[in-house]
Amino acid sequence: MMYIRRFSAVLLSLLLLIxxxxxxxxxxGQYTVPIYFGDSYQGLVRAYDSLYFNNTYLxxxxxxxxxxxxxxxxxxxxxxxxxxxxxxxxxxxxxxVLSSGAEGLIPRTLTAVLNPTRNRLLVDGTDRKYYxxxxxxxxxxxxxxxxxxxxDLSMIRSSGSLVMYLDFPFIPDLNAxxxxxxxxxxxxxxxxxxxxxxxxxxLHGEDSVPVASLSKLLSFLVLKEAISAGEISASDYVQIxxxxxxxxxxxxxxxxxxxxxxxxxxELMEGMLVASSNECALALAEHLCGSEEAFVTRMNRRALELxxxxxxxxxxxxxxxxxxxxxxxxxxxxxxxxxxxxxxxYILRYYPEITEITSSQLSHLPSLNDYWTANSNxxxxxxxxxxxxxxxxxxxxxxxxxxxLPVRAVDGIHHLVLVLLxxxxxxxxxxxxxxxxxxxxxxxxx
Numbered sequence: 489m490m491y492i493r494r495f496s497a498v499l500l501s502l503l504l505l506i507x508x509x510x511x512x513x514x515x516x517g518q519y520t521v522p523i524y525f526g527d528s529y530q531g532l533v534r535a536y537d538s539l540y541f542n543n544t545y546l547x548x549x550x551x552x553x554x555x556x557x558x559x560x561x562x563x564x565x566x567x568x569x570x571x572x573x574x575x576x577x578x579x580x581x582x583x584x585v586l587s588s589g590a591e592g593l594i595p596r597t598l599t600a601v602l603n604p605t606r607n608r609l610l611v612d613g614t615d616r617k618y619y620x621x622x623x624x625x626x627x628x629x630x631x632x633x634x635x636x637x638x639x640d641l642s643m644i645r646s647s648g649s650l651v652m653y654l655d656f657p658f659i660p661d662l663n664a665x666x667x668x669x670x671x672x673x674x675x676x677x678x679x680x681x682x683x684x685x686x687x688x689x690x691l692h693g694e695d696s697v698p699v700a701s702l703s704k705l706l707s708f709l710v711l712k713e714a715i716s717a718g719e720i721s722a723s724d725y726v727q728i729x730x731x732x733x734x735x736x737x738x739x740x741x742x743x744x745x746x747x748x749x750x751x752x753x754x755e756l757m758e759g760m761l762v763a764s765s766n767e768c769a770l771a772l773a774e775h776l777c778g779s780e781e782a783f784v785t786r787m788n789r790r791a792l793e794l795x796x797x798x799x800x801x802x803x804x805x806x807x808x809x810x811x812x813x814x815x816x817x818x819x820x821x822x823x824x825x826x827x828x829x830x831x832x833x834y835i836l837r838y839y840p841e842i843t844e845i846t847s848s849q850l851s852h853l854p855s856l857n858d859y860w861t862a863n864s865n866x867x868x869x870x871x872x873x874x875x876x877x878x879x880x881x882x883x884x885x886x887x888x889x890x891x892x893l894p895v896r897a898v899d900g901i902h903h904l905v906l907v908l909l910x911x912x913x914x915x916x917x918x919x920x921x922x923x924x925x926x927x928x929x930x931x932x933x934x
Contacts, residue, residue, distance in 0.1 A: 696800070
């Protein structure tokens with residue numbers, strides 16, 4: 489069941505009633521551009537479908553040229569640096585630098601089956617984490633949806649043309665998306681206000697589903713409460729066990745840990761939250777309770793005390809685990825989106841310092857072989873203000889995310905909390921999460 493607090497279809501319905509203009513600008517900022525599916529540049533916006541028809545990716549080279557001189561203009565460049573390698577740059581507020589001398593940037597052939605990946609893209613000098621396709625010709629292709637998110641404009645595709653409304657920001661119409669089946673790509677989702685508890689959006693929020701590494705949020709809470717109770721200290725050094733080393737050396741390992749070494753508690757905590765290190769989570773669990781089994785018992789008990797009745801934890805990390813019977817059963821940690829929202833609200837209320845860790849784009853763990861990692865939460869890069877909180881994925885859980893965004897209300901700062909579970913792919917996770925958070929913040933002071 490889907491519940492939406494606010495209805496935002498009115499504006500988009502009005503947009504659909506605006507008659508299409510000829511190519512060019514009308515007084516209302518409407519701009520109709522033909523989409524060209526082909527292998528040569530003809531002054532149109534080249535577009536290619538990724539795997540399926542209408543899963544459309546647009547040329548940023550062409551969009552930059554088309555939007556020159558408008559309020560949404562941007563300069564698009566491919567940069568090759570001796571120190572940073574190849575990356576792409578968008579500078580908003582500047583016109584395209586394309587000219588007849590830039591003909592080499594225009595691809596003459598391109599396969600119609602794209603393989604989107606995270607090519608490095610800087611927007612106004614800041615890293616963004618959108619999935620794009622680089623045909624190795626100096627151009628970059630971005631999905632129709634992500635272009636609207638990036639440039640904050642509304643588009644409608646009709647009869648082979650792309651209608652851009654430059655004066656209208658991107659406004660997600662969740663009712664239309666639901667009717668089209670957009671949310672069928674997710675298991676469940678929830679958006680709410682952490683301060684008031686108000687539900688802004690929910691989709692199958694009560695269903696208990698696999699949550700992968702989002703389990704580590706409950707591990708974080710148990711560890712922080714143990715610190716508050718004086719059982720352990722944040723200044724502790726944690727001795728790494730053979731079990732933690734074994735996880736580190738396995739296919740599920742992320743950070744190298746060696747049995748017998750002592751590692752600062754704070755670095756293991758950061759490794760657990762930002763790098764989503766399974767071995768760090770295990771080392772912390774053993775440090776508090778002596779064994780993972782005892783820690784998991786404590787996790788499940790604490791969840792019941794908090795009224796999180798959908799929770800069933802089998803380990804501290806969210807990895808799949810197996811029973812030891814003659815027919816091993818693969819088990820996944822379970823929780824509902826509703827309960828993840830409640831858990832996140834509780835953490836933000838009593839341990840808001842978590843966002844000091846989860847808001848960082850880069851994490852550095854000097855004691856662990858000078859380990860560096862980038863934050864896996866795409867919204868930290870793509871939606872200004874997002875300050876957390878955790879990503880996770882397994883084959884069964886799909887791609888999951890809990891994101892937090894401070895917004896201003898008349899009575900002060902509120903935190904929007906997004907829970908998204910079971911996304912089909914990583915790019916859908918990032919895109920759907922940004923759409924839902926943009927929707928959620930519409931009723932607040934921007």
